[in-house]
Amino acid sequence: MENVDYDLVIIGGGPAGLTAGLYASRARLNVLLIERVAPGGQVLITDHIENYPGFPEGLSGPELTDKLVAQARQFGLPIESEEVESLTLEGPVKIIKTSGREIRTHAIIIASGASPRTLHVGEERFQGKGLSYCATCDGPFYRNKTVVAVGGGDTAVQESIFLTKFASKVYLVHRRDQLRATKILQERALANDKIEFVWDSVVTGLDGFFGLESVKVKNLKTQEERTLTAEGCFIWIGIVPNAGFVGDSLEKDPWGFIITDAHMATSVPGVFAAGDVRNTPLRQIATAVGDAAIAAYSAEHYIENLKS
Amino acid sequence: MENVDYDLVIIGGGPAGLTAGLYASRARLNVLLIERVAPGGQVLITDHIENYPGFPEGLSGPELTDKLVAQARQFGLPIESEEVESLTLEGPVKIIKTSGREIRTHAIIIASGASPRTLHVGEERFQGKGLSYCATCDGPFYRNKTVVAVGGGDTAVQESIFLTKFASKVYLVHRRDQLRATKILQERALANDKIEFVWDSVVTGLDGFFGLESVKVKNLKTQEERTLTAEGCFIWIGIVPNAGFVGDSLEKDPWGFIITDAHMATSVPGVFAAGDVRNTPLRQIATAVGDAAIAAYSAEHYIENLKS
Numbered sequence: 001m002e003n004v005d006y007d008l009v010i011i012g013g014g015p016a017g018l019t020a021g022l023y024a025s026r027a028r029l030n031v032l033l034i035e036r037v038a039p040g041g042q043v044l045i046t047d048h049i050e051n052y053p054g055f056p057e058g059l060s061g062p063e064l065t066d067k068l069v070a071q072a073r074q075f076g077l078p079i080e081s082e083e084v085e086s087l088t089l090e091g092p093v094k095i096i097k098t099s100g101r102e103i104r105t106h107a108i109i110i111a112s113g114a115s116p117r118t119l120h121v122g123e124e125r126f127q128g129k130g131l132s133y134c135a136t137c138d139g140p141f142y143r144n145k146t147v148v149a150v151g152g153g154d155t156a157v158q159e160s161i162f163l164t165k166f167a168s169k170v171y172l173v174h175r176r177d178q179l180r181a182t183k184i185l186q187e188r189a190l191a192n193d194k195i196e197f198v199w200d201s202v203v204t205g206l207d208g209f210f211g212l213e214s215v216k217v218k219n220l221k222t223q224e225e226r227t228l229t230a231e232g233c234f235i236w237i238g239i240v241p242n243a244g245f246v247g248d249s250l251e252k253d254p255w256g257f258i259i260t261d262a263h264m265a266t267s268v269p270g271v272f273a274a275g276d277v278r279n280t281p282l283r284q285i286a287t288a289v290g291d292a293a294i295a296a297y298s299a300e301h302y303i304e305n306l307k308s
Numbered sequence: 309m310e311n312v313d314y315d316l317v318i319i320g321g322g323p324a325g326l327t328a329g330l331y332a333s334r335a336r337l338n339v340l341l342i343e344r345v346a347p348g349g350q351v352l353i354t355d356h357i358e359n360y361p362g363f364p365e366g367l368s369g370p371e372l373t374d375k376l377v378a379q380a381r382q383f384g385l386p387i388e389s390e391e392v393e394s395l396t397l398e399g400p401v402k403i404i405k406t407s408g409r410e411i412r413t414h415a416i417i418i419a420s421g422a423s424p425r426t427l428h429v430g431e432e433r434f435q436g437k438g439l440s441y442c443a444t445c446d447g448p449f450y451r452n453k454t455v456v457a458v459g460g461g462d463t464a465v466q467e468s469i470f471l472t473k474f475a476s477k478v479y480l481v482h483r484r485d486q487l488r489a490t491k492i493l494q495e496r497a498l499a500n501d502k503i504e505f506v507w508d509s510v511v512t513g514l515d516g517f518f519g520l521e522s523v524k525v526k527n528l529k530t531q532e533e534r535t536l537t538a539e540g541c542f543i544w545i546g547i548v549p550n551a552g553f554v555g556d557s558l559e560k561d562p563w564g565f566i567i568t569d570a571h572m573a574t575s576v577p578g579v580f581a582a583g584d585v586r587n588t589p590l591r592q593i594a595t596a597v598g599d600a601a602i603a604a605y606s607a608e609h610y611i612e613n614l615k616s
């Protein structure tokens with residue numbers, strides 16, 4: 001059997017990566033988790049999580065991350081800060097090239113997550129203070145309030161309809177004069193009298209003292225500027241997988257998400273994916289931990305088979 | 309649109325059912341959860357859970373159940389104690405017949421779980437005190453201890469090998485003189501010097517004062533009885549889905565588990581399944597909550613489409 005540094009390397013330290021690490025280290029695999037910045041992933045920017053099962057009072061993203069790290073470390077999971085540059089996946093030993101070294105491993109779990117596309121109008125300032133990328137997560141916080149939604153695709157339209165269950169009014173800002181979303185969603189949105197469409201427009205600024213108070217939009221045809229008073233702003237102009245380092249070595253869907261089967265196996269034996277980076281129907285902490293438990297279990301059996 | 313009692317009925321109150329209920333009530337669906345006994349499911353018999361992500365100190369099954377119930381109730385989920393007798397799934401309105409009434413609903417999430425086959429030697433007494441059905445869950449509690457494993461199929465053999473990572477010795481008790489497991493697993497188990505095979509034998513009793521101390525086995529060929537000193541006993545003589553009430557109305561795998569796709573959709577539109585009752589590669593709390601979030605999301609979109 002060929003010489004390796006690890007049985008398993010997990011790439012990414014969000015809920016998926018940390019859960020895979022918990023399961024793998026509990027199964028006593030020789031495992032390493034690498035994360036490019038700090039453990040947590042997108043969860044770190046989440047102010048209040050109320051739909052991760054087990055926490056009736058809710059908790060913050062950093063709080064959940066601390067718990068996940070403590071739990072995985074308890075079983076001996078080593079976590080290192082390293083950025084992956086590329087993968088070499090041909091042959092039984094996989095090679096992970098990071099900024100500082102090359103790591104040889106039998107198996108890999110990719111749990112590097114995804115990032116929402118941003119508006120580039122300084123929205124970082126309102127992260128957790130009115131700015132959101134997830135109606136399922138944050139919609140209920142806007143009961144009887146006015147919100148702005150941005151986008152024109154299926155997600156934007158569907159989630160704007162969902163928001164009307166809570167919000168008293170939803171401004172839907174779209175850069176064109178018609179929606180890209182499927183017909184049925186369009187019809188529903190157009191018939192919904194809580195939704196006011198702001199056509200041909202882009203968001204040019206966000207304002208507020210403690211939290212978000214208003215959103216500036218500009219009509220691209222008339223160049224006219226307008227200020228919408230709103231306590232929430234939901235951005236749905238797309239989400240991008242953090243999978244640049246994967247290149248063409250694994251099969252991806254048309255949006256670049258890694259394709260897996262029910263065992264979280266990718267198109268290359270020994271390489272698994274879990275959480276937001278894969279082609280999942282729903283991106284939630286609950287689904288990330290479910291994926292990760294399966295990916296670790298599959299990796300464990302893959303490694304066990306190699307060794308026999 | 310036809311008249312119904314609910315948009316969605318969730319059958320089962322374990323982690324999958326309660327998570328589906330949390331998501332569905334948070335999405336403001338008109339939803340009901342029904343559970344035949346008390347919320348919790350198999351988790352209730354779990355003494356200490358250390359691999360559900362988010363609880364570094366671990367927690368008991370009843371503790372986790374209380375948290376899941378409180379969280380779902382906070383969003384208004386009604387939970388009723390009713391046993392399902394049968395389902396009528398033809399047509400757009402599904403009918404659930406319980407002991408007391410008929411419930412009409414647009415959609416159903418089946419989260420009724422699974423039960424381990426039992427030995428019928430009074431093992432209830434040692435539930436959480438040495439008796440286990442899950443090596444992934446409980447194996448690490450038996451570091452440097454002696455355990456008994458029961459069964460001869462893939463699960464029994466694979467999990468016995470897994471147990472040798474922790475236990476100093478594993479007696480593998482099987483009623484025949486050879487294993488049913490696949491060849492490669494057999495070879496591995498037979499080569500593992502921590503595993504001692506107890507052939508042609510069945511467990512006839514469990515003993516211990518506070519916790520399990522010994523396991524009585526009887527050789528079926530010689531009728532000889534023997535007492536094995538052990539602090540743990542793992543039973544792997546099969547697991548059965550709690551899906552009798554489903555009958556032939558949904559596609560099942562050869563073992564009776566409900567077949568779903570990646571969206572947790574079953575073979576009947578509007579009927580979804582989540583957790584241990586479905587044909588999943590891994591049965592864990594983490595995977596149950598992941599399934600359930602997806603099932604609720606899928607049900608929500610199914611209902612939304614019906615109403616448009």
